[in-house]
Amino acid sequence: xxxxxxxxxxxxxxxxxxxxxxxxxxxxxxxxxxxxxxxxxxxxxxxxxxxxxxxxxxxxxxxxxxxxxxxxxxxxxxxxxxxxxxxxxxxxxxxxxxxxxxxxxxxxxxxxxxxxxxxxxxxxxxxxxxxxxxxxxxxxxxxxxxxxxxxxxxxxxxxxxxxxxxxxxxxxxxxxxxxxxxxxxxxxxxxxxxxxxxxxxxxxxxxxxxxxxxxxxxxxxxxxxxxxxxxxxxxxxxxxxxxxxxxxxxxxxxxxxxxxxxxxxxxxxxxxxxxxxxxxxxxxxxxxxxxxxxxxxxxxxxxxxxxxxxxxxxxxxxxxxxxxxxxxxxxxxxxxxxxxxxxxxxxxxxxxxxxxxxxxxxxxxxxxxxxxxxxxxxxxxxxxxxxxxxxxxxxxxxxxxxxxxxxxxxxxxxxxxxxxxxxxxxxxxxxxxxxxxxxxxxxxxxxxxxxxxxxxxxxxxxxxxxxxxxxxxxxxxxxxxxxxxxxxxxxxxxxxxxxxxxxxxxxxxxxxxxxxxxxxxxxxxxxxxxxxxxxxxxxxxxxxxxxxxxxxxxxxxxxxxxxxxxxxxxxxxxxxxxxxxxxxxxxxxxxxxxxxxxxxxxxxxxxxxxxxxxxxxxxxxxxxxxxxxxxxxxxxxxxxxxxxxxxxxxxxxxxxxxxxxxxxxxxxxxxxxxxxxxxxxxx
Amino acid sequence: xxxxxxxxxxxxxxxxxxxxxxxxxxxxxxxxxxxxxxxxxxxxxxxxxxxxxxxxxxxxxxxxxxxxxxxxxxxxxxxxxxxxxxxxxxxxxxxxxxxxxxxxxxxxxxxxxxxxxxxxxxxxxxxxxxxxxxxxxxxxxxxxxxxxxxxxxxxxxxxxxxxxxxxxxxxxxxxxxxxxxxxxxxxxxxxxxxxxxxxxxx
Numbered sequence: 082x083x084x085x086x087x088x089x090x091x092x093x094x095x096x097x098x099x100x101x102x103x104x105x106x107x108x109x110x111x112x113x114x115x116x117x118x119x120x121x122x123x124x125x126x127x128x129x130x131x132x133x134x135x136x137x138x139x140x141x142x143x144x145x146x147x148x149x150x151x152x153x154x155x156x157x158x159x160x161x162x163x164x165x166x167x168x169x170x171x172x173x174x175x176x177x178x179x180x181x182x183x184x185x186x187x188x189x190x191x192x193x194x195x196x197x198x199x200x201x202x203x204x205x206x207x208x209x210x211x212x213x214x215x216x217x218x219x220x221x222x223x224x225x226x227x228x229x230x231x232x233x234x235x236x237x238x239x240x241x242x243x244x245x246x247x248x249x250x251x252x253x254x255x256x257x258x259x260x261x262x263x264x265x266x267x268x269x270x271x272x273x274x275x276x277x278x279x280x281x282x283x284x285x286x287x288x289x290x291x292x293x294x295x296x297x298x299x300x301x302x303x304x305x306x307x308x309x310x311x312x313x314x315x316x317x318x319x320x321x322x323x324x325x326x327x328x329x330x331x332x333x334x335x336x337x338x339x340x341x342x343x344x345x346x347x348x349x350x351x352x353x354x355x356x357x358x359x360x361x362x363x364x365x366x367x368x369x370x371x372x373x374x375x376x377x378x379x380x381x382x383x384x385x386x387x388x389x390x391x392x393x394x395x396x397x398x399x400x401x402x403x404x405x406x407x408x409x410x411x412x413x414x415x416x417x418x419x420x421x422x423x424x425x426x427x428x429x430x431x432x433x434x435x436x437x438x439x440x441x442x443x444x445x446x447x448x449x450x451x452x453x454x455x456x457x458x459x460x461x462x463x464x465x466x467x468x469x470x471x472x473x474x475x476x477x478x479x480x481x482x483x484x485x486x487x488x489x490x491x492x493x494x495x496x497x498x499x500x501x502x503x504x505x506x507x508x509x510x511x512x513x514x515x516x517x518x519x520x521x522x523x524x525x526x527x528x529x530x531x532x533x534x535x536x537x538x539x540x541x542x543x544x545x546x547x548x549x550x551x552x553x554x555x556x557x558x559x560x561x562x563x564x565x566x567x568x569x570x571x572x573x574x575x576x577x578x579x580x581x582x583x584x585x586x587x588x589x590x591x592x593x594x595x596x597x598x599x600x601x602x603x604x605x606x607x608x609x610x611x612x613x614x615x616x617x618x619x620x621x622x623x624x625x626x627x628x629x630x631x632x633x634x635x636x637x638x639x640x641x642x643x644x645x646x647x648x649x650x651x652x653x654x655x656x657x658x659x660x661x662x663x664x665x666x667x668x669x670x671x672x673x674x675x676x677x678x679x680x681x682x683x684x685x686x687x688x689x690x691x692x693x694x695x696x697x698x699x700x701x702x703x704x705x706x707x708x709x710x711x712x713x714x715x716x717x718x719x720x721x722x723x724x725x726x727x728x729x730x731x732x733x734x735x736x737x738x739x740x741x742x743x744x745x746x747x748x749x750x751x752x753x754x755x756x757x758x759x760x761x762x763x764x
Numbered sequence: 765x766x767x768x769x770x771x772x773x774x775x776x777x778x779x780x781x782x783x784x785x786x787x788x789x790x791x792x793x794x795x796x797x798x799x800x801x802x803x804x805x806x807x808x809x810x811x812x813x814x815x816x817x818x819x820x821x822x823x824x825x826x827x828x829x830x831x832x833x834x835x836x837x838x839x840x841x842x843x844x845x846x847x848x849x850x851x852x853x854x855x856x857x858x859x860x861x862x863x864x865x866x867x868x869x870x871x872x873x874x875x876x877x878x879x880x881x882x883x884x885x886x887x888x889x890x891x892x893x894x895x896x897x898x899x900x901x902x903x904x905x906x907x908x909x910x911x912x913x914x915x916x917x918x919x920x921x922x923x924x925x926x927x928x929x930x931x932x933x934x935x936x937x938x939x940x941x942x943x944x945x946x947x948x949x950x951x952x953x954x955x956x957x958x959x960x961x962x963x964x965x966x
Contacts, residue, residue, distance in 0.1 A: 218834035222965075232961035233925075242926040314843035314878065317930055346834075426840035427877045519926070551923045554930045 109718045193272040194280025195224045201737040202265050203227055203234075204289045209396045212291065216345040216395030228277045235273040238266045245395070245520040251509040254527040255363050259396070261741035290300045296399050297337055300436030302327070304416070307369025309432040312347060315424050318519075319555075320567060323433055324361055325416040334407035336440035336715040337400065343431035349421040349519050352433065353391035355408075357416040375490075375566040377419060386451035390484055390577055391416075392523040401438075403596070405445040405581075410437075423519075448483060449591050451598060453498075453540045455572035456563030459605045461492060464764070466547040468492075470572050472605070477597040481529035485511050486575040487540075491518055491552040492561060495543040498574050503535035507534055510538070510576075511599035517554065529579065536600045540574040546568040581617055603635075610639040614646055621649070644674035648683060655687050663687040678707040682714055685686050685721065694724040705734075712742035718750055728755050728762075805859060805884030808867040813884055815891070816910050820853035823913075823944045824906040825937070827858045828897040829887075831873040833960035836901035839918060840877040843901070846918075846937060847881045854941055855883045861900070862965050864960045865886035892962055899959035903937050907944040914940035914950045917957035924958055 193199070203211075203221050211217030220226050227234065237243040238261055246260040265712035274277070306323040313319075342348035354361075354377060364372045389408045402408065455470035462468075487496040493516035500508045504662055511524060532538070546558050554568060555561070561570045580590035596619035617632030633650035637643065647670035654663035667684035670677060686699030701718035708714060719734030732755050738748035784785035805814040816824050827843055829836040847856035858881055860870050870883055886892055896902025896915045905914040919932035 218837075227963055229862075230960065232964050236961075237925045240925060241925070315838075424838065425834070426837040452767040517926070551927050551929050556929075556933060 091658040117356065117750055118312050144530055168628045192275050192278055193268055194278045194284065195227060195272065196280035196282065197284035198268055198280075198761045199223075199227065199272050201286055202261070202269065203275040204286060205642065206259055206261060207234075208289050209291070209398075210244075210345075210543065214345070214350075215434060218346055219628070224279050226570055231277045235270050241266075242379075242514075243518075247513045247515070247517060247520055247522070248524060249512045249514055251510055251512055253510065253530055256525045256527045257398070268353070269649075295341075295436050296339055297401065297436075297438055298341060301753050303327070303437045304328070304432055304437070306371065308371060308433060309343075309430045310371060310420075310422070312422050312429045312431055313424055314426055314428045316347070318567075319373070319422045319424070321373055321422060321431065322361070322364075322369055322377055323371045323418040323420070324356075325435055326359075327410055327414050327416060327419060327437075329410060329412055330413075332409055332411045333439050334441070334443050335365040335410055335436040335437055335707055336402050336407050336442075336449050338408075339389050339399040339436040340391070340397075340439075341434045341436070342393055342418070343433045344429055345395060347422050347425055347429055347431065348433075349423055349659045350521055351393040351421070351433070352419045354417040354418050354419060355391075355410075356414075357411060359413060359415045361415060361417045373423075374565075374569040376418075377417065388448055388577060390450075390523040390525075390575075392486070394522045396521070399436075401535070404440075404442050406448065407440050407442060407444045409444060414617045420535070421519075446579055448577050448590060449594060451538075451578055451594070453538065453574040454602075455540070455542065456570075457608070459544070459548055459570045459572055460544040460562035461544050461561045461570060463555075463560055464547050466549060468539065468544040468546060470544075471539060471541040472572075472574075474598065475535050475537045475602050476532055476534055478534050479595055480578040480594070481577050481581070482510070482526065482532050482576055483529055484523055484525040486521075486523045486577075487511055487513060487516075487542075488521060488571055488573040488575065489516055489518070489542055489544070489651070490567060490570050492543060492544040492546050492550060492570050493518065493552055494545040496540075496549070496574075497542070497624070498538065498540045498576075500532055500536045501539065503533055510703040532578070538574075538576065540572070544570060596623070603632075607635075608639060610636050612642075613639070614702040616651065617646075617649060617653075621653055621656075628652055629653050630657070642669065642673045644670045644677055644680065647673065648677065648680040650688065651680070652683050655683065655690065660687045660690045663692070676707055678711070678714075681707065682711075682717070685714075685717060689717070689721055689724075694721045698725060698727075710741060712745050712748065715741060715746040716745055716751070719748065719755075723751060723758075728759050731755050770952060772816050772951055798831045803890030805857070805886045807882070807884060809870055810867070815855065815857045815884060815892075816894075822906055823854040823908055823941060824910075825850075825854055825856045825941065826860055826891055826895045826897075826906075827856065827918075828859050828892065828895065828902050828962065830860065830862050830900045830903075830960055831869055832862075833900045835922060835959040837877065839901045839921075840879065842918060842921075844877075844879055844881070845961055846941075850941055853945060858883040858893050859886050859895075859897075860884070860890055861886045861892050861897070861962050864965075889962070889966070893908045894896040895964055896954075899961050901959055902957040905937065905940045905944060905950070907947075910937075913944050916955040920955075922958035 095379045112740075135560070158420040184435060203209060205570070209215070211221035213220055219230060221230070221234075234243070244259045244261065246258065248255065250260065282648045297490045304325040306325060310321045338353065340351050340353060342351040346450065361372070361377065364374075364377075366372075372617065384556055389402065389406075389459065391408075416435060418435065418596060420433065422431060451474070453474055454470045457473045458470040459468075470605045482500075485498065487498065489496060495517050496511070496513040498510040498512075500510055503509070508530070510530075546553065546561055548556065561568075563570055563572065565571075578594075580594045582590055583593060586593075596616065599616035599619060602609045604611075613632045613636035617629040617636065620626075620632060621629035630650060630653050633646050633653060637650065642645065647666045651663045651665075651667035651670060654660070654666065666683065667680050667687055670680040674680065679702040681700045682735070685697040685704060688694075688700060689697035698718060698721040701721055703713055704711065705718055715734045715738035717737065719731040722728075722734065723731035732752065735748040735752035736754065738745050739752065742748075804814045807813045818870040818877070820914065825847075825852060829839075829843075831837075843856075843858075858874070858879060860883060863885075867885065867925050870885065873879075874883055885889065891897075891904075895902070896914065897904060901918055902916055902917055903914070904912060907913045914936065916936060918935075918937045920929065920936075921932040922928045935952075936952055939952070943950040
C-alpha cells in the first residue's frame with residue numbers, strides 16, 4: 082500500500098533528524114563547558130615569573146614625601162620582602178598615584194579629620210555594606226558610628242581584611258574595584274592615632290544615597306524559596322541550595338537578576354545555576370525542601386552555552402546585561418540558588434528571593450563560560466604548604482574576556498591566571514596572593530579584554546595543607562584530593578568569554594571553542610568522563626559520527642551504565658544505521674534511568690527503524706507520558722500506531738501533535754494519510 | 765576636667781556660709797565611700813552590682829561582649845554552653861561595656877542569642893579595668909578569693925580578623941576555670957583576644 086510506504090519513510094526520516102539531539106554534561110555554573118586545545122604549550126612557571134612585573138600599574142610622579150606610621154612602614158616593608166620583584170615598585174607607585182588622586186587629604190602637619198579625610202573613604206568603600214539591612218555587622222554612616230569602631234577599622238584595613246578585595250593591583254582593571262590604597266590605609270591609621278578628630282562640619286561630604294529595596298526597581302518577576310533554611314547558631318559553614326521554579330509559560334529574555342540571599346549578614350556568597358530540565362529536584366527529599374552541598378552539577382540536554390555569571394557577594398549591585406546579551410529562560414526552568422552561610426551565634430532563618438528583569442531584546446551574542454581546571458592534579462600531602470597545580474588552554478578563535486571567577490576551597494593559597502597573547506605579550510588576568518574562600522567573587526573587567534586566536538590562558542594555583550593554614554579543616558592535616566565536597570579541594574578557573582565568529586567557517590564559534598576545550602581536557606586527563614562525553618557531542622554535531630562514537634565509548638569505559646552516554650551513543654549509532662547496537666545502548670540507558678524521555682524517544686525511533694512498531698509505540702507512549710507537551714513524540718507515536726493499523730488512535734495523536742505545534746509537518750502529512758485511509762475503510 | 769573642679773570648689777565655698785560642717789562631712793564621706801567601693805557594673809534595672817561579691821566563695825567569670833560585635837556574637841553558643849556546664853560552681857556574668865547600649869537593647873540581645881546568664885552594663889569601664897579587657901569577646905576569671913587568675917580570649921578559634929579555625933584547639937577559659945576550681949593557678953595567665961576594641965568605646 083503506497084500510503085503505508087510513505088508513512089514509513091516519513092516516520093524514519095523524522096526519527097533520524099531528532100535522534101541526534103545533543104546532550105551536555107555541565108559542571109559548576111549555569112552552563113559551563115569543559116574543553117582543551119592542542120595548541121603550542123608554554124611552560125606555565127616561566128610565564129608566572131614574568132607576570133609579576135606589574136610596573137604597568139605605575140602612575141605619574143609623587144607630590145612629596147609620604148608620612149607612614151611605623152606600623153605601616155613595617156607592613157609595606159614586609160610586602161616588599163615577601164613579594165616577587167616588581168611589587169616594591171608597585172607599592173611605592175601606588176602611594177604616589179593616590180597622592181595625585183587625592184588633593185583633599187591632610188597636608189603635612191595638619192591633623193587628619195573624619196569629615197575631610199576619612200568620611201570620603203568610608204562612604205565609598207564601606208558604606209554600601211555597612212548600613213542597615215546589609216551585610217556589614219554595624220553601620221558606618223556617621224562620625225559616631227565610625228569612631229565607635231575606629232581601632233577595629235584601623236586593624237582590619239591594615240591587614241586588608243576589609244574592605245574585602247582579593248586581587249592584587251594589575252593592568253587590566255576590574256569594575257567596582259574595592260581596594261584601598263596604601264595611603265588611604267595610612268590615613269586611617271593616622272586619624273586613629275591622632276584621636277579620631279571629627280573636623281569642620283563644612284568638610285563633610287554628603288552621605289551616600291542608596292536605593293531602598295530592589296536595586297533596579299520592582300522586578301518583573303519575584304521568586305522565593307518554598308521553604309526557608311534554618312541555620313543553626315553555631316557550627317561550621319553551611320552550603321545550602323534552594324530550588325526556585327520560574328513560573329513562565331513561554332521563553333523570556335532576562336536582562337538582570339537580583340539575588341536577595343536572605344539575611345545578608347549570614348550569606349558569604351550566592352550563585353545561581355540555570356537548571357533547564359529541573360534535574361536538581363531529584364536531589365530534594367521533598368519538593369521545595371532544598372538540599373545541602375557546596376558544589377552542584379547540572380546536566381544540560383542541549384548545546385546551549387548561554388552562559389552568564391549570576392553571582393552575589395556582599396555589596397553586589399545587580400548587573401544589567403548589555404543589549405543583545407540577555408539570558409534566555411524557558412518554561413519549566415528552575416533556578417538553583419547555591420548559598421554559602423556562616424552561623425552568627427543565634428539560630429537564623431534564611432529566606433532568599435530572586436528578582437528577575439525581562440527584556441524584549443533577545444540575545445544576539447552568546448557568551449560562554451570556559452573552565453580551566455586542575456582537579457585531577459590535586460592530591461595534596463598532609464603538611465605540604467606549597468602544592469602547585471597548573472593548566473593552560475590556547476584559544477582556537479578570537480574572543481573577548483568579560484569576567485573571571487577563580488575558585489578553590491580552604492587549602493587554596495595563591496590563585497593566578499595570565500594570558501599570553503600570540504605576540505608574546507603577557508597580561509595578568511587575576512592575581513590573588515592570599516586566597517580566602519569566604520570572599521570568593523566573580524570579577525568583571527572594566528572593559529572587555531580582547532584575546533586573539535592563539536592566546537594561551539594559564540592558571541597556576543598554590544595550596545597550603547599545613548597546620549599554618551588556619552582555614553585547614555583538618556588538624557592534624559590529612560591528604561586531600563580534588564572533589565566536589567567542601568572537604569575536598571578544587572582548582573577551577575572560570576572565564577566568561579564572548580567568542581567571535583570564525584572568518585572562514587560558518588560553524589558556531591561556541592561549538593569550536595567547546596570542542597577545543599573538551600579535547601584539551603581529555604588529552605590532559607583521559608579519565609575525564611565529562612570531557613569525553615562533551616567532545617563526543619561536539620563531534621557528532623560537526624558530523625563526525627565515528628569520532629563521536631569513539632568518545633562516547635571512552636566515556637562508557639569510565640562509567641559503563643551511564644544513562645546519558647548510553648543514550649547519546651545509541652542516538653549516534655542510530656544515525657549511522659546500526660540500529661541493533663543502538664537498541665542495546667538505549668535499553669541500557671533506560672535501565673539506569675527508566676524515566677528518561679530522550680532514551681524512550683530514541684529507543685522508539687530505533688525500534689521503528691527495525692520495523693518493530695509495537696515496541697516503538699510502547700516507547701513513544703512512555704515518552705508522551707513523561708513529556709505530554711512534546712509534539713514530536715506525539716507525532717511519532719501516531720506514526721507507529723498507524724503502522725500497526727491502529728488508525729483511529731493514530732489520528733488522535735497526530736491531532737494532539739498539531740495542537741501542541743500547529744503546522745507540525747510530519748503530523749500534518751501523516752494525518753492526511755490516515756484520514757484518507759480511514760475514509761477508504763468506510764463502507 | 766579642670767573647669768569642673770573649679771565649679772565644685774565654687775559650690776563648696778558658697779555652701780560654707782550656711783552649713784559648713786555638714787557639707788564638709790558629707791563631701792569627705794562620699795569621697796571616702798568612693799575610694800573603698802569596689803568597681804561595680806549596673807544591672808539592667810539600673811542597680812549597681814558588684815559581681816565579685818554577689819557570689820562570694822565561687823570563682824567569677826566576666827565575659828565582655830557587645831551587641832554589634834560579630835565575633836562576640838558568634839561566641840554566644842560557646843559562652844552559653846560553658847556557663848551551663850559550670851552552673852553552680854562558678855558565677856558567669858556578661859558585661860556590656862558600650863555606654864550607648866540601652867538596657868532594652870541589651871535585653872533584646874540576650875533574648876536573640878539565647879543567653880541565660882545575668883548581664884551587666886559597664887558604662888564607666890570599671891569592670892573592664894578590673895578584668896583588663898581589651899576587646900570583645902574577652903573574659904576575666906577571678907578565683908574564689910577574688911584574685912584575677914586569667915584574662916583574655918575564650919579560646920583560639922579566631923587567629924585574627926576574618927581568619928578563624930574550623931574549631932578552636934586551645935580552650936583557655938575552660939582550662940582556667942578547671943584550674944581555679946581545683947584551687948590552683950591557670951597555666952596561662954593571659955592570652956590576647958581577637959575582636960572589637962573596647963577602647964573605641966571610650
